[in-house]
Amino acid sequence: MRNMSDHRLLLVHAHPDDECIGTGATMARYVDEGVGVTLVTCTAGEMGEVLVPALSYLAFEDKGGLGEHRRGELEEAMKVLGVTDHRFLGGFGRFHDSGMAWHEEGHAVAAEEIPDNAFWTADLNEAADELVKVIREVRPQVLVTYDQFGGYGHPDHIQAHRVAMYAAQLAAAPSYKRELGEPHDIAKIYWTAMSESRMRASLRELRESGDTETFKGMEPDGKLPPFVTPDELISARVDGSKTVQRKMDALAKHDTQVETEGGFFSGAESGHAWWAEEFYRLVRGTAGPTDADGFEEDLFAGL
Template identity: 90%
Template sequence: MTDHRMLLVHAHPDDECINNGATMARYVDEGVGVTLVTCTAGEMGEVLVPELSYLAYEEKGGLGEHRRGELDEAMTVIGVTDHRFLGGFGRFHDSGMAWHEEGHAIPAEEIPDNAFWNADLTEAADELVKVIREVRPQVLVTYDQFGGYGHPDHIQAHRVAMYAAQLAAVPSYRLELGEPHDIAKIYWTAMSESRMRESLRELRESGDTETFKGMEPDGKLPPFVTPDELISARVDGRATVQRKMDALAKHATQVEQDGHFFSGAESGHSWWAEEYYRLARGTAGTTGADGFEEDLFAGL
């Protein structure tokens, strides 16, 4: 084990594998302490397994408990032994979402009373302050201010993570939550524009018009794609991408086993092995030839 510690804050089970699965696996292998905090159980997600359709929120319910098991299995594959739900399982409920005509997520018209989107920001942040002061990470990973694609729970996870990081460092703030701790580096997840365009071009040239349907190599890209000049770090996960994909497959209710996540990986067009980050706080360390940090702990 090293003395390095990383904290990741995500909205629902499966978000961690999609965004950071290869990164988590890499750092687990390097002996870094990796802690995952998931803010909701994803109770209002889609159910892509027909025989489990009864778990849907609008049916009998129970999807959150099922996804809790999926997360356990996924983290076993990755090797993360410290994964928690913010405030404990069930404290904050999935908020659901709707789609805007411009192609990004927005809050749904009806939101559960105990939805994460409706949570008091300080109350939710204090739950994370306790974790920060206990784990004492040097690196925090979460979403950008838009939550990648506008999902209200992703946006709230960003707000909670950023506010909690600030509160946790205040020497006089709620000392019963633990000894103050200042996180050295905070990263927001990102997807590289150049890598996305390259992948789209390969897909379209191969005759695949379904994967990332509606997106074209030289066209307008959705908000979760980040211009390369805004990206600070790239983690090379080629050695751990298979664990990432195996872990993602454990989230079976959320990810089609023959969908673009896996067909992309098998086709060679996938960029799932490379995970990109924007440095939101702290000082960048040594960069590689392409100008990206290759290690999120660089400079520490």
């Protein structure tokens, strides 16, 4: 049996709360198993929507200050998950949330007006170098980030993908900027995913129960949005049944961003149970042993 304490997982996310939604159960599971878990958040989410009326003044278009508030939310969420190593790319405030707009086809796009120092317009080499330093310091065997579309098209998610993938290459190059640390090659890289079969089954259960509001506009046999991934492209399925409650508790700490009375928190198939399984696409490295469904059950499988 391998020594899990020798393993290190690095996750690169765009804004505070993204880490809980897609990877919170995974993070908590590996903390429990003694794996070193490092979270890098690329922006403070300064452009996010404020869902708490009493805090509406924090909005970017009002007095501002949402980024500092979300910094505190992230700290509290990480306490719940047990993650002690969480950082902002280049330091807090180095890269600004870029904002977004909605395309008529239902995915995010860049907004017409982008704030100064937006992550979306950051120099790729400059941003990647900040992550190279982290990779060479932490020396993870596994890296998790988004796919090339950032899941749903948000410019900061797309940029996080670009920065993570480029930094992984640069960090491994023996001749690249040795002042950033000793070269390190990451063995396995995964992109987060949402299972198509799981989504269709959940939608079917929701609609049969009479729930027409959760994931409104999406139907069990209809066209699904780009953040849904065909199962044949998915490599790993992490069982978070033992840690999903911590995931939801951590997500609730991002109180300006989520509605705790909404679908995310409603329980049963539309809530906690639905969020207990987290899926990933292996895009670099060799897959390890799989279960009966053909999924790795451990991101460190084969290492």
